Amino acid sequence: VQLQASGGGLVQAGGSLRLSCAASGRTFSFYALGWFRQAPGKEREFVAAISQSGRKRGYTDSVKGRFTISRDTKNTVYLQMDKMKPEDTAVYYCAADTNPWTVNTASGDSVQYDYWGQGTQVTVSS
Secondary structure (H helix, E strand, O other), X not given: OEEEEEXXXXXXXXXXXXXXXXXXXXOHHHOEEEEEEEOOOOOOEXXXXXXXXXXXXXXXXXXXXXXXXXXXXXXXXXXXXXOOOHHHOEEEEEEEEOOOOOOOOOOOOHHHOOEEOOOEEEEEEO
C-alpha cells in the first residue's frame, strides 16, 4: 500500500484548504483511513478518521465543526479544513488501517494504522 498526500500550503487564519490522499496497492475500499498531524516540537496527534464503509467518522476535539473527512469510491480520502487557525500548522499525514478486524472503526489510535503517507505541510498565518 502506498499513500500520497497532497494539498498542503500556506493559508491565512480563517481560510480553507483541502488535503487529498491517494492510495494504491491493495484494495482501497477495504481500508479505514485517518489523518494525523505533527507540529514542530510536538508529538504526532490524531486529527480525523473514517471507517471502511464511510459510516463512522471521528475527530479530535480541536477540529470538530471545522474539519471534515470524506472518501470517494475509488482511492482517495480528503480532509476539508475550514476556519483554520494558526495552531493547525503542522505536517499532515494520511494513514491506512488494513486490518479486517478494525476497518469498521474510525480510530484515533495511531498504532492501529499500518501504512503511512509522506506528509504534507500546512501553515496557517495569523
